[in-house]
Amino acid sequence: MQTCSERSESIPLVDLKKQYLSIKDEIDLAVKKVLESGHFILGNEVLSLEREVAEYIGVKHAIGVASGTDALHLSLLAYGIGEGDEVITTPFSFIATAEAISYCGAKPVFVDIDINSYNIDPAIIEGKVTKRTKAIIPVHMYGRAAEIDKILEIAKKYNLKVIEDCAQAFGTEYKDKKIGGIGDIGAFSFFPSKNLGAYGDGGIIVTDDKDIADKIMMLRVHGSKQKYIHQMVGYNSRLDEIQAAILRVKLKKIDEWNELRRKNSSIYNNLLNKLPVQLPKEAGKSHIYHVYTIRIKNRDEFIKFLSENGISSAIHYPVPIPAQEAYRYLNYSESDLPNSYKAASEVISLPMFPELKREEIEKVCDVVKSFINK
Structure with missing residues (x-):
């Protein structure tokens, strides 16, 4: 990706x-x-x-x-x-x-x-x-x-x-x-x-x-x-x-790795569930958490804070497809696709991979909490 x-x-x-x-x-x-x-x-x-x-x-x-x-x-x-x-x-x-x-x-x-x-x-x-x-x-x-x-x-x-x-x-x-x-x-x-x-x-x-x-x-x-x-x-x-x-x-490893992603997502959700951020919904085997994506206000400031504290992040995705220059000729507006525009302005992906350790997730979550509580 x-x-x-x-x-x-x-x-x-x-x-x-x-x-x-x-x-x-x-x-x-x-x-x-x-x-x-x-x-x-x-x-x-x-x-x-x-x-x-x-x-x-x-x-x-x-x-x-x-x-x-x-x-x-x-x-x-x-x-x-x-x-x-x-x-x-x-x-x-x-x-x-x-x-x-x-x-x-x-x-x-x-x-x-x-x-x-x-x-x-x-x-x-x-x-x-x-x-x-x-x-x-x-x-x-x-x-x-x-x-x-x-x-x-x-x-x-x-x-x-x-x-x-x-x-x-x-x-x-x-x-x-x-x-x-x-x-x-x-x-x-x-x-x-x-x-x-x-x-x-x-x-x-x-x-x-x-x-x-x-x-x-x-x-x-x-x-x-x-x-x-x-x-x-x-x-x-x-x-x-x-x-x-x-x-x-x-x-041969994919089921094991997907299960570790679900486990890591559950750890994230348990540590972040009382914060004013939108977390991924639990969905059992209907979700493999290719990325762990939350929504948060003041995203640019949040990304900077993560970086300053040694946490990598990514935006998937910052611009809806019809708002890209390549597709503006189709003449969609934010009012046509309000949820897509809202998501594009707020989503942020946190570290997620099968080998991610619990203590690393805890560090990420501590940084998220520090940002929200500062």
Whole structure:
């Protein structure tokens, strides 16, 4: 996840080196195996990862791609979404969610969020459906599952596709089902700081639809099923063998790591629950706390205070997508999306990673209390 206001301080926002050291022998062996094989693109490691992810999510097909952005883009293309179409999504996400829609020539239509979950508000979606609407992209924001059943009801009523943006939520469940395997298709990112992250870019698409899976497999390799024979204009979007090998090691740990994130979130909530800040809502397995995000007044002053006390922080995200210069042509205003604008002005993410120690969380919380009580 690209972040804003990140700093390297005594308690980091994320500590990827610490995670690497905890699995160093397995990672080093996996990488060495690929190097010695001499096969670096779309080999056995990618095939094995695809099988393992499909089994984990509970779907029939998984297709490794070059990034989470590509996962969204190729999913939209596979469903034939293009010029003149509309796709409903959230304004409160990383810009890649909207970019993937724009890449296809379609128009993103933004629906405001629920201020408590930060996810798209299903109660508003139906009013934004038009004859041009072809799909809905809910984002499982911060690792919390969107209300996907309500979204699916609307999609079924209007014959729309549901493409889950699972970039921040590998392993999150919704009513005993893994997200990504609930809608028509799921798109995941393996950006290094994700809860399941590679050591470079990467992504994966999951679906039960064989025809769609076959189409995406062609799209990711220049529109080809057979080398030098091209059925369509495609893309270069391949997950490489080294990243797949790394991810296979990490996949074995993901449930343990997600549970540690939940444990750390619970510690935060217990220590901060009497303060005048908005904390993440407890949601059981429906939240994996990819980030631990609170809302607070005087955020800029708060960030400065954290930094002065050795605490790293980040803003996810400081500007709603339609307020970005790239999307101002759509003419949304704050009154159209009040919750998204409110969240963008108040959210702040505190350190969160599986290896975070209780005493480190206590230090962060002491600094938060000091700021509020000063």
